[in-house]
Amino acid sequence: MGKMSVNLCGITLDNPVIPASGTFGFGYEFAELYDINCLGTFSFKGTTKDPRFGNPTPRIAECTAGMINAVGLQNPGVDKVIAEELPKLKACFHKPVMANVSGFSVDDYAFTCEKLDKEPQVGWLEVNVSCPNVHGGGMSFGTNPEAAAEVTKAVKAVTTKPVIVKLSPNVTDIVAIAKACEAAGADGISLINTLLGMRIDLKTKKPVIANKMGGFSGPAIFPVAVRMVYQVAHAVDIPVIGMGGVSSAEDVVEMMLAGATAVEIGAANLINPFACRDIIADLPRVMAQYGIENLSDIIKGA
Amino acid sequence: MKQGLFTVKENTALNALVYKMVLFGDTSAITSAGQFVNVQLSGKFLRRPISVCDVNGDELTLVYKVVGAGTRQMSEMQVGDTVDVLSGLGNGYDETKAGERVLLLGGGVGVPPLYLLAKNLLKAGKTVSVVLGFNKADEIFFEDEFKALGATVTVATADGSYGKKGFVTDALPETYDYFYTCGPELMLKAVYKATNTSGQFSFEERMGCGFGACMGCSCKTITGYKRICKDGPVLEKEEILWEK
Numbered sequence: 001m002g003k004m005s006v007n008l009c010g011i012t013l014d015n016p017v018i019p020a021s022g023t024f025g026f027g028y029e030f031a032e033l034y035d036i037n038c039l040g041t042f043s044f045k046g047t048t049k050d051p052r053f054g055n056p057t058p059r060i061a062e063c064t065a066g067m068i069n070a071v072g073l074q075n076p077g078v079d080k081v082i083a084e085e086l087p088k089l090k091a092c093f094h095k096p097v098m099a100n101v102s103g104f105s106v107d108d109y110a111f112t113c114e115k116l117d118k119e120p121q122v123g124w125l126e127v128n129v130s131c132p133n134v135h136g137g138g139m140s141f142g143t144n145p146e147a148a149a150e151v152t153k154a155v156k157a158v159t160t161k162p163v164i165v166k167l168s169p170n171v172t173d174i175v176a177i178a179k180a181c182e183a184a185g186a187d188g189i190s191l192i193n194t195l196l197g198m199r200i201d202l203k204t205k206k207p208v209i210a211n212k213m214g215g216f217s218g219p220a221i222f223p224v225a226v227r228m229v230y231q232v233a234h235a236v237d238i239p240v241i242g243m244g245g246v247s248s249a250e251d252v253v254e255m256m257l258a259g260a261t262a263v264e265i266g267a268a269n270l271i272n273p274f275a276c277r278d279i280i281a282d283l284p285r286v287m288a289q290y291g292i293e294n295l296s297d298i299i300k301g302a
Numbered sequence: 303m304k305q306g307l308f309t310v311k312e313n314t315a316l317n318a319l320v321y322k323m324v325l326f327g328d329t330s331a332i333t334s335a336g337q338f339v340n341v342q343l344s345g346k347f348l349r350r351p352i353s354v355c356d357v358n359g360d361e362l363t364l365v366y367k368v369v370g371a372g373t374r375q376m377s378e379m380q381v382g383d384t385v386d387v388l389s390g391l392g393n394g395y396d397e398t399k400a401g402e403r404v405l406l407l408g409g410g411v412g413v414p415p416l417y418l419l420a421k422n423l424l425k426a427g428k429t430v431s432v433v434l435g436f437n438k439a440d441e442i443f444f445e446d447e448f449k450a451l452g453a454t455v456t457v458a459t460a461d462g463s464y465g466k467k468g469f470v471t472d473a474l475p476e477t478y479d480y481f482y483t484c485g486p487e488l489m490l491k492a493v494y495k496a497t498n499t500s501g502q503f504s505f506e507e508r509m510g511c512g513f514g515a516c517m518g519c520s521c522k523t524i525t526g527y528k529r530i531c532k533d534g535p536v537l538e539k540e541e542i543l544w545e546k
Contacts, residue, residue: 022516029514029532033303045517053520053527056545058508060518062348062372069510074517074527208508218347270511271342271349273388274305 004283006040006296008239008262009162009187011096011123013040016252016295017280020243020266021046021100021126021166022071026085030269031092034277040262042276043098043126044085047116049108051077061199061208066218066245067267068197070211073102073131078112086121096123100166102131103141103151110154117159127155130168130193132215142168142193145180152184164188164241169221169228170196178232189232190241190264192225218267221245226258233259233300247275249282256295257302303390303513304331308362310383313376316365316443320411321377322355325362331390332357334397335419336484336504336536339364340512342386343375349388350376351512351531353484353504355414356421362389365414365443391512392535395419395502397426401479404428405501406453407470407493409435409485413444415504419482420453430454433473435489439464471496491544503542504535521545 004015019030021043030036054074061068075081089097099116103109113125129142129151141147148165155163165181167174169192178189194215199208207213225244233240242260246252247268255263268275283295292298308327316322332339332354339362340349350372356363368374379385397419404423408416413434423430430453436442438461448455457465458473466473470485471492481501483493490503507530510518514532521528523541528534 023511025515025517053522054517057519057521059520060348060508060510060516062346065347067347067510069516069518071517071520074520267347270516271347272305273303273511273513273515 003287003293004295006261006299008241009124009164011162013262015040015280015283016256016260016262017276018042018098018241018262018264019269019276020264021128023266023269026081027089027093030273033273036093037095038277038280039095041095041098041123042093043100043264045075046073046100046102046128046131047075047078047081047112048073048102048104049078049112051075051080056210058208058210059214061214063197063199063216063218063220065220066216067270068199068209068214068216069194070209070214072211078115082115082119086119090121097121098124098126098164100126100128102128106151106154109151110158113155113163114158117161122161124162124164124188125155125159126164126166126190127151128166128193130166132168132170132194132196132213139168139170142177143171145177148177149180149184152181152186156185162187164190166193167191168193169224169244174228175231175235178236182236182238186238188239188241189236190243191232192221192228192244195221195224217245219245219247222251226254229255229260230258230302249279249286252279252283253286253290253292253298256298259300259302261299303388304328305386305388307384308387310379310381310385311361312381313379315377317441319368320441320443321366321368323364323366323376323379325364325385325387326360327362327387329357329360329362329389332362333390334394335422336395336415337390337392338512338535340388340391341376343372346372346375348510349512351391351509353415354418356418365411367411388512392531393533395482395504395536397422399480399500399502400428402428403477403479404430405475405478405481406430406432407435407481407483407485408432409470409489410437410441412483412485412489412504415484416482417444417447420448420451424452431475431478432456433458433470435460435470435485437461494539494542494544497539501539502536503539505530505537506535
């Protein structure tokens with residue numbers, strides 16, 4: 001094990017840095033720019049049972065220290081992901097990848113996860129019960145402990161690989177939801193998905209985003225994410241992946257001190273396509289600066 | 303695509319809201335007219351996508367309109383300032399389909415990317431007619447620049463204060479083999495209806511990343527879902543689906 005390596009649900013990551021789902025596609029745009037095998041792993045674009053175009057445009061809005069997106073889970077559907085995206089990914093990424101899954105019913109989640117679980121390239125299933133941008137699914141499963149537990153149980157019943165449940169911050173008690181997922185068999189928890197947000201254009205006097213609301217991400221939400229990761233990591237006995245506004249090696253260390261075993265990076269990839277590579281390269285300097293011998297030693301250190 | 307620092311060599315107003323910025327840096331990733339760059343501005347989170355107007359060796363020219371806080375900030379940049387730019391984004395115009403008599407139709411701040419295109423087509427020996435559309439006389443820019451390249455230029459203004467009264471579609475030449483266009487969506491729709499040959503359209507959309515990762519600027523086309531930033535901004539007439 002190297003000084004930056006961590007163990008995520010039984011699989012060793014060379015480092016804790018993971019590009020977050022929806023900000024890294026299926027990897028190729030970035031593989032054209034740098035060798036993405038420097039990553040711990042990455043979480044691929046949220047995949048659903050059927051193909052989806054997503055929401056009408058505009059889907060993006062600028063915010064102070066962040067952005068709002070309302071993409072709405074655009075993806076080619078699980079069959080095409082397996083038939084077309086994964087083989088292409090194989091050529092440029094040689095580590096286990098994290099499969100991010102969304103659904104509109106408990107059966108949807110189980111169906112998609114069962115298929116992806118059989119793919120040798122997939123190391124973990126990240127079950128997104130927290131997408132704020134779709135109706136009748138996504139976040140509605142992640143705002144209620146019973147519903148989150150039901151999805152977790154259904155996915156666990158048909159899969160063999162570690163199941164990480166991705167939680168929404170748009171809840172009153174995130175600890176209760178995390179504990180419900182743990183009790184239902186989750187192998188890990190990832191948080192936070194985006195915060196529900198909105199911008200209004202003064203010229204048109206209408207919402208900037210066609211879907212009116214969307215998910216707010218970026219450095220502005222980092223303190224909220226650190227707080228929730230801290231709360232959840234101290235309440236469950238399974239690994240936690242921390243995310244939300246992480247944009248520097250210092251942020252990675254802070255997230256791990258809060259309780260994260262690994263750290264996902266999202267919006268930062270969109271403004272600097274080299275963000276994850278640069279953060280990984282910068283981690284040894286930050287570790288030395290703060291007297292950190294092994295990153296795995298600092299998890300939940302705060 | 304390349305990320306690099308560019309230095310501002312010039313940043314001057316062409317009219318009340320349109321500015322010309324000349325940047326110095328590594329332009330090698332820019333391979334065709336109609337591509338764009340994504341400019342990082344201090345204090346702003348998302349980059350601002352701006353079409354490439356011209357490239358000359360290490361010089362990159364952007365002509366942009368002040369439409370909000372980001373472009374306002376750009377207009378206040380000084381000679382010597384540096385700016386982080388992602389360059390070589392988007393597919394750009396396919397010049398191989400042009401034919402001999404080529405028509406370029408630009409509306410407002412959709413005019414700039416047609417400049418490098420006109421330059422390239424004229425260099426390749428094509429006959430280039432340019433129709434530029436603006437709302438009114440004091441919004442016109444680049445008429446002389448297109449003329450200096452050797453193109454035939456017609457200007458139309460919506461209020462009739464200069465040139466032909468009306469829209470670009472009211473000033474179409476009788477014959478042409480192929481066309482390229484860029485402008486507001488209403489104009490593009492009108493061009494789509496008024497033209498009788500194949501052609502290419504450059505679209506605009508609010509973008510997240512600008513390089514194909516976030517799916518923030520997707521659109522539906524006859525040939526499937528496309529990302530305006532990566533699979534566009536240029537689409538062929540035959541693949542366009544008007545939704546809105």
